[in-house]
Amino acid sequence: MDFQLTEEHLMIQKAARDFAVTELLPGVIERDEHQKFPTEQIKKLGELGFLGMMVSPKYGGAGLDAISYVLAMEEISKIDASASVVMSVNNSLVCWGLETFGTEEQKQKYLVPLASGQIIGAFMLSEPEAGSDATSQRTIAEDKGDHYLLNGTKNWITNGNSASVYLVMAQTHPEKGSKGINALIVEKEMPGITIGAKENKLGIRGSDTHSVMFQDVKVPKENRIGEDGFGFKFAMKTLAGGRIGIASQALGIASGAYELALKYSKERKAFGKEIAQHQAIQFKLADMATRIEGARLLCLKAAWDKDQHQDYTLSSSMAKVFASETAMWVTTEAVQVHGGYGYVKEYHVERLMRDAKITQIYEGTSEVQRIVISRSILS
Ligand code: CAA
Numbered sequence: 001m002d003f004q005l006t007e008e009h010l011m012i013q014k015a016a017r018d019f020a021v022t023e024l025l026p027g028v029i030e031r032d033e034h035q036k037f038p039t040e041q042i043k044k045l046g047e048l049g050f051l052g053m054m055v056s057p058k059y060g061g062a063g064l065d066a067i068s069y070v071l072a073m074e075e076i077s078k079i080d081a082s083a084s085v086v087m088s089v090n091n092s093l094v095c096w097g098l099e100t101f102g103t104e105e106q107k108q109k110y111l112v113p114l115a116s117g118q119i120i121g122a123f124m125l126s127e128p129e130a131g132s133d134a135t136s137q138r139t140i141a142e143d144k145g146d147h148y149l150l151n152g153t154k155n156w157i158t159n160g161n162s163a164s165v166y167l168v169m170a171q172t173h174p175e176k177g178s179k180g181i182n183a184l185i186v187e188k189e190m191p192g193i194t195i196g197a198k199e200n201k202l203g204i205r206g207s208d209t210h211s212v213m214f215q216d217v218k219v220p221k222e223n224r225i226g227e228d229g230f231g232f233k234f235a236m237k238t239l240a241g242g243r244i245g246i247a248s249q250a251l252g253i254a255s256g257a258y259e260l261a262l263k264y265s266k267e268r269k270a271f272g273k274e275i276a277q278h279q280a281i282q283f284k285l286a287d288m289a290t291r292i293e294g295a296r297l298l299c300l301k302a303a304w305d306k307d308q309h310q311d312y313t314l315s316s317s318m319a320k321v322f323a324s325e326t327a328m329w330v331t332t333e334a335v336q337v338h339g340g341y342g343y344v345k346e347y348h349v350e351r352l353m354r355d356a357k358i359t360q361i362y363e364g365t366s367e368v369q370r371i372v373i374s375r376s377i378l379s
Contacts, residue, residue, distance in 0.1 A: 083207075165186070243319065288330045291329065
């Protein structure tokens, strides 16, 4: 067993760290405050290859492994989780799904611009009444011979307004339940699409989360991914990889908060010495570092499973549940270490604490991860 990162891994980690510090840190507080999407920064991330990291160069991607993706996600998320969720959705949910299950025509038409960062994508599974219970799709894709007629509403859609291409799950054969669902590639410009107001969120406020309504949207048959009825399995398989991305985002939020707390504890003095010299703070730092290392190892293990073409359903859910709970705990402790300063925006840790919460909710709540884990260990 080798825990050593390769030269290439270290280079990617450094490139992501440099980008985060030089391009994302300036303005991150203002973007959060004003819910401003990081348009320029996402464009640059795309130009550097961070939006199609694992896609083959044949389709405009960087051709890297999942370990590299975890490393980059951690570094970007330390500074700006609003940018890293865009990166995660585009890489794991949209590009991976298209590259793995799309036809050659679909890849040429949609994957190439998505992987090279010319456009970004969105993944549409959640509905007003279908969150964790994802089989209960109310959005209908009626089979009309050469096309599907799409009607319904999707909720909580990351990149809901900024995406040009959507992967939409919709029910075609309600009598077949989860086996009647299809995954369709939908273009934002297709007639009949309305984008709802931007959600005013607790965290990841720079990302754009919207509901999206479809009314009689004609989607050509050739835009279906896989066989008729493959949509639910497509979504589940894709989400397993998405969970590696969100676990790594949670890891980055936790390690970003920890680094700030560590630095602050060596600067701030109380009772005649640096607060890092007080055991009450030392124990907090020790626990933060230990939990973060556990989360990092789980993220890298899930990525390694993926790179080895082994099943990563279990390891990605374990990584996500542990890393997201670590992020919530570590960021709360980081605010505590900062005292009153932690409660104001200038010190960044309150934002990281707000951002951490979503990692326990999206791409499967902590409860859903426990369902996936328990099913796997009991089967
Ligand atoms: N991989 C492959 N197939 C899978 C699977 C997986 N991980 N999980 C389930 N399936 C298959 C099952 O094998 C079954 O097929 P068969 O009948 O052929 O055996 C079929 O799918 C139906 O499975 P279940 O009956 O087990 O489905 P369920 O309704 O009980 O679902 C669940 C289980 C784990 C709770 C699932 O619904 C789930 O993961 N829900 C959460 C959904 C989610 O993560 N939503 C997030 C939305 S996306 C998002 O947040 C993106 C963003 O913008 C950031």
